[in-house]
Amino acid sequence: xxxxxxxxxxxxxxxxxxxxxxxxxxxxxxxxxxxxxxxxxxxxxxxxxxxxxxxxxxxxxxxxxxxxxxxxxxxxxxxxxxxxxxxxxxxxxxxxxxxxxxxxxxxxxxxxxxxxxxxxxxxxxxxxxxxxxxxxxxxxxxxxxxxxxxxxxxxxxxxxxxxxxxxxxxxxxxxxxxxxxxxxxxxxxxxxxxxxxxxxxxxxxxxxxxxxxxxxxxxxxxxxxxxxxxxxxxxxxxxxxxxxxxxxxxxxxxxxxxxxxxxxxxxxxxxxxxxxxxxxxxxxxxxxxxxxxxxxxxxxxxxxxxxxxxxxxxx
Amino acid sequence: xxxxxxxxxxxxxxxxxxxxxxxxxxxxxxxxxxxxxxxxxxxxxxxxxxxxxxxxxxxxxxxxxxxxxxxxxxxxxxxxxxxxxxxxxxxxxxxxxxxxxxxxxxxxxxxxxxxxxxxxxxxxxxxxxxxxxxxxxxxxxxxxxxxxxxxxxxxxxxxxxxxxxxxxxxxxxxxxxxxxxxxxxxxxxxxxxxxxxxxxxxxxxxxxxxxxxxxxxxxxxxxxxxxxxxxxxxxxxxxxxxxxxxxxxxxxxxxxxxxxxxxxxxxxxxxxxxxxxxxxxxxxxxxxxxxxxxxxxxxxxxxxxxxxxxxxxxx
DNA sequence: ACAATGGTGACAACGAATGTCACTGTTTAT
DNA sequence: ATAAACAGTGACATTCGTTGTCACCATTGT
Numbered sequence: 148x149x150x151x152x153x154x155x156x157x158x159x160x161x162x163x164x165x166x167x168x169x170x171x172x173x174x175x176x177x178x179x180x181x182x183x184x185x186x187x188x189x190x191x192x193x194x195x196x197x198x199x200x201x202x203x204x205x206x207x208x209x210x211x212x213x214x215x216x217x218x219x220x221x222x223x224x225x226x227x228x229x230x231x232x233x234x235x236x237x238x239x240x241x242x243x244x245x246x247x248x249x250x251x252x253x254x255x256x257x258x259x260x261x262x263x264x265x266x267x268x269x270x271x272x273x274x275x276x277x278x279x280x281x282x283x284x285x286x287x288x289x290x291x292x293x294x295x296x297x298x299x300x301x302x303x304x305x306x307x308x309x310x311x312x313x314x315x316x317x318x319x320x321x322x323x324x325x326x327x328x329x330x331x332x333x334x335x336x337x338x339x340x341x342x343x344x345x346x347x348x349x350x351x352x353x354x355x356x357x358x359x360x361x362x363x364x365x366x367x368x369x370x371x372x373x374x375x376x377x378x379x380x381x382x383x384x385x386x387x388x389x390x391x392x393x394x395x396x397x398x399x400x401x402x403x404x405x406x407x408x409x410x411x412x413x414x415x416x417x418x419x420x421x422x423x424x425x426x427x428x429x430x431x432x433x434x435x436x437x438x439x440x441x442x443x444x445x446x447x448x449x450x451x452x453x454x455x456x457x458x459x460x461x462x
Numbered sequence: 463x464x465x466x467x468x469x470x471x472x473x474x475x476x477x478x479x480x481x482x483x484x485x486x487x488x489x490x491x492x493x494x495x496x497x498x499x500x501x502x503x504x505x506x507x508x509x510x511x512x513x514x515x516x517x518x519x520x521x522x523x524x525x526x527x528x529x530x531x532x533x534x535x536x537x538x539x540x541x542x543x544x545x546x547x548x549x550x551x552x553x554x555x556x557x558x559x560x561x562x563x564x565x566x567x568x569x570x571x572x573x574x575x576x577x578x579x580x581x582x583x584x585x586x587x588x589x590x591x592x593x594x595x596x597x598x599x600x601x602x603x604x605x606x607x608x609x610x611x612x613x614x615x616x617x618x619x620x621x622x623x624x625x626x627x628x629x630x631x632x633x634x635x636x637x638x639x640x641x642x643x644x645x646x647x648x649x650x651x652x653x654x655x656x657x658x659x660x661x662x663x664x665x666x667x668x669x670x671x672x673x674x675x676x677x678x679x680x681x682x683x684x685x686x687x688x689x690x691x692x693x694x695x696x697x698x699x700x701x702x703x704x705x706x707x708x709x710x711x712x713x714x715x716x717x718x719x720x721x722x723x724x725x726x727x728x729x730x731x732x733x734x735x736x737x738x739x740x741x742x743x744x745x746x747x748x749x750x751x752x753x754x755x756x757x758x759x760x761x762x763x764x765x766x767x768x769x770x771x772x773x774x775x776x777x
Numbered sequence: 778a779c780a781a782t783g784g785t786g787a788c789a790a791c792g793a794a795t796g797t798c799a800c801t802g803t804t805t806a807t
Numbered sequence: 808a809t810a811a812a813c814a815g816t817g818a819c820a821t822t823c824g825t826t827g828t829c830a831c832c833a834t835t836g837t
Contacts, residue, residue: 202804217532517835
C-alpha cells in the first residue's frame, strides 16, 4: 500500500476509533511502529487534531474537530455546492456551527480564474427567493441537539401577550416563511405544541423531567399524533382551474386535492376548530376561485371577516 | 517540489491553460518531459479528462468536465454542506447539471460511521420548508446560460389563455413560491416582462436579433428599470402591530415600512396599475390589521372583490 | 523529408520511505 | 522501587518509488 493511501485510511481509522495506540495501528497496517509514529506527525501537520499521552492506558486520541480525507470534485460539482450554499444566504441563523462563508472561500480558491468569473456572473443571475430573516435566532443549535438526543429542555418563552417558563422535548426544527419553528412535546400543557424559535429567550437542560419516548416521531410524521383528541370539521371546497394551481403552491396536512377531467377540482379534508380562522383567511385569498361547501362554521367565520373589512371602508 | 504538490499544481495549471504541450510544462516545473508524461497519465487515472494529439499544433487539451484538486474539509463543514444540499431537495428542477445525490454520496462515504448516524438522525429533525415543486422545468439551464452570456433566445410561451412565440433576452432566473421565474427583455413587446419558466415550452437560439446592452442589469437592480414608463399610484396603508409582523414576512420592491414608537406603523410606496388586483388580495389577507388610505383605486378594487366573494355565499 | 508533437520501454541514479535498533522519557500498577 | 506500557527521537542500512536520459516509434502538418 502506498503512503498516500495509508494516510487516507489512517485518517478514517483514527476518526472511527477515537482512541488507539501506535502498536495497534502498526499491526493493522502491517508496518513498523516507527512508520506509524512518522505518519502521526504528518497527520498532525495536515491538521488532524491528535493528542497523545505516554504510560499504560495512555495512547493517542483525536479531539473534536476531525478532518476528513480530501475529496476531489469536478468543477460542476463545485459550482453546484457553491450555489447550494449561496441559496441559504437569506437565513441569518442556521443550526450549524460552520461559517458558510469560509467554505465558499475554500471552493473559490481552488477554482481557476475563468470559473471564478462564471460564478461571479451567476451570482446576480440566479436566486432563490425566500423571505429574508429579520433577526438572529440564538438557540437553534441547542434545540436541534435536544431533538436529536431526545433531551428535555427548559425554556423561557415570550409571546406578545405573556411570558412563560416550561419544559419541552423537541421533535425537530424547521424554517418556514422566514421563521424557525420547533414542534415539541410540552410538559406544561402535556401536549404537542409548535414554538416559534425567536420567542425562546433561554434554554437550559432539564435533568429532572424524564424524556418520553418520541424516537419514532419526527418532522415528517408528527401530524398523525398532534391531531388526536381535537375537534375537527370535514372540509369540502370546490376549486376552479386557477384555484387548483394556487393550492398546489402550498399544501396542508390533512387536506387533499382531487382534480376532475374538465380541469376543475375540489378539496377534501379535516380541519380543526382552532384552524378555522386561518382557513377563512386562506380561502378569502382565493376569491372566486374557491367555493366552500362546508363546514358551515368556516363559511360563517369567513363572512364575518369579510363584513369586518368592508366596514372599515364604508363610513 | 514533491510529487504530490506538483500534481496538484498541475491540475490547476492544466485547468487554467486548457491547451498546452508537454515541453512547456516540463520547463515551467523544471522537470524532464518524461516526468510530465508520467504525470499526465496519473492525472488521467485521477479523473482529469485529458486528450492529446500528436503533430505540430497538436498537444494536450482538457475537456469540459474538469476535476479540481482535492479539498480537505472538517467534519462540521461536511455536515453543513450536506445540509445545504439537503435543503434544496424540494426543488425538482435546478439550473445545474450535477446530480446532488451523487455529491451527497461522496460526502457520506468519507464520513465515519458515527457521523453518518448523526446525519441520519438529523435528516428527520431539520427541514427548510419551501413549497414543493410540482413539475419539472426543462429549460432552466438554457435560460441561465442565456442570462450569463447575454444571448437572445426565441421561446414558445404558453399561458392558460393563449400561446405565443417571442424573442427575449433573459436578465436572470429566480425561484419563488415553488415556481421558477425569468425576468427578461421582450422583443415582442419591446419592454421588460417576467416569464414563468414552466410555461416556456421551447427554447431556441435567436441569432438574428442583436442583443441589447443589459450587462449592468441583474436580479438585484432590475426593478429600477422595469418600473419606468408605468402608471403608478401612491400607496398609503396603516398597519397594526400584527400587521407589521405580517408585512415583515414578505416585502415588495417599492413598498417601504415605517414603524412608529407606539408599535403601529404604515406603508408608503408606489404601486403600478397592473398590480392593483394583486395588492387588493394581499391586503384582504391582512383583515383588520391593515387600513388602506389610498389610492382610492385600490380600495375600490378591494371592495369589489369582497362583494364578489360574499355574493357566493348569500343566495 | 523534416520538424513538432505525443508515447513507450529500459536502465541507472537519486531520493523518499521504511524497518531495525538503541536509547530517552512518562505514567501507572504492583 | 520496579516493571510494564506507552510515546518519542536519532542513526543507519535497506527497500522502493521517482526521475532523467536515451533510444525508438507513431502521428500530423508544412
